Amino acid sequence: MALTSEATTVWTGDLKSGTGNVTLDSSTAAEFPVTWQARAVGTPNTTNPEELLGAAHSACFSMALANGLSAAGHVPDSIQTTAAITFEAGVGVVGSHLLVSAKIPGLTEEEFVAFAEDAKANCPISKALAGIPITIEAELA
Amino acid sequence: MALTSEATTVWTGDLKSGTGNVTLDSSTAAEFPVTWQARAVGTPNTTNPEELLGAAHSACFSMALANGLSAAGHVPDSIQTTAAITFEAGVGVVGSHLLVSAKIPGLTEEEFVAFAEDAKANCPISKALAGIPITIEAELA
DSSP: OEEEEEEEEEEESOTTTOEEEEEETTTOOOEEEEOHHHHHTOBTTBBOHHHHHHHHHHHHHHHHHHHHHHHTTOOOSEEEEEEEEEEETTTEEEEEEEEEEEEOTTOOHHHHHHHHHHHHHHSHHHHHTTTSOEEEEEEEO | OEEEEEEEEEEESOTTTOEEEEEETTTOOOEEEEOHHHHHTOBTTBBOHHHHHHHHHHHHHHHHHHHHHHHTTOOOSEEEEEEEEEEETTTEEEEEEEEEEEEOTTOOHHHHHHHHHHHHHHSHHHHHTTTSOEEEEEEEO
């Protein structure tokens, strides 16, 4: 079974002085402004495509890790994943770095890292992101 | 110059009964809940990785199109881009479909579609998404 989820950006004006508004259409969970300024140098309260991609990647990775751990009998107390996505103007999206900290009863650090590496390789958003390098640091909290 | 943007997911529990919370850390523009249920069948007010990826792709594509048009002297009145991302459990992210409607003074439909095809091929998020097919329908409003 397949589910299609939609989000919309409405943009007015040119790239550098224009502005956009992003809505999560399928869930109606949120909407937020987006600008080039936020993408190139960072602006409080205004998002950019890389931050949104980081949200997608951190959520997908966390689900994949929770699934892998639970299937092996290690239901996680908590998994915290930060995805840090770097954008370079004129170059593009340079990479996604996953920083993972988790509370998992009864696992060694080495066992945990193996689960995290597997989730990094196989989560659906990682696979979609075949055009950029993905790196990871994972540790038990 | 490069900018790194961060977003974080905190997940508790297993995949199917667990829950997550996503925060846009760099901008602090929004936070929202995420669940497997929202990803597999859709849930109001709860997002999923594909909807967030759609937000990233629609924003990036809109910026790239605004830039291409403006550089050629056709500053857009407005560009509306919906990214529809399909997820199939057990398969992964199947593709991103961009649906674009724009108000651009003085362009023919054919000229506009050429700009849209260029933005689809060259926007940085499209390039990062090398692992999935990207399709587009674009028309002047």
